[in-house]
Amino acid sequence: RTELSRRELEVDKMLLQLLAAECREGEDRGMKALEVVGLMRDRSGRMLEAAGKVAARFGRDILGEKITQLAERRLVGLNDDDDL
Numbered sequence: 001r002t003e004l005s006r007r008e009l010e011v012d013k014m015l016l017q018l019l020a021a022e023c024r025e026g027e028d029r030g031m032k033a034l035e036v037v038g039l040m041r042d043r044s045g046r047m048l049e050a051a052g053k054v055a056a057r058f059g060r061d062i063l064g065e066k067i068t069q070l071a072e073r074r075l076v077g078l079n080d081d082d083d084l
Contacts, residue, residue: 008041015040019051023058030063037067045071 015036022033033055040047048071055064 012040012042012047016047016050016054020054020058023054023060023063027060030060030066033060033063034066034070037070043074045075048074 019033019036022029022036037048037051040051042048048067052064052067052071055061055067
């Protein structure tokens with residue numbers, strides 16, 4: 001179980017790097033960037049918070065709002081595909 005958690009954290013860190021690369025590419029990559037965030041496994045909210053900071057650093061306000069919405073849905077236990 002510990003090994004699985006460690007590997008999931010490593011994958012999430014790589015996804016954060018991929019998110020930063022997508023943000024650098026421009027606004028037209030927003031949907032792909034959001035898909036990358038959706039792949040994150042961390043349920044504590046720390047990785048989604050970090051993803052929001054990455055979006056903010058690149059001035060991607062709409063993406064940041066979508067990440068916040070995703071984090072809120074996960075916090076209340078809804079699946080990523082469920083409606084609020």
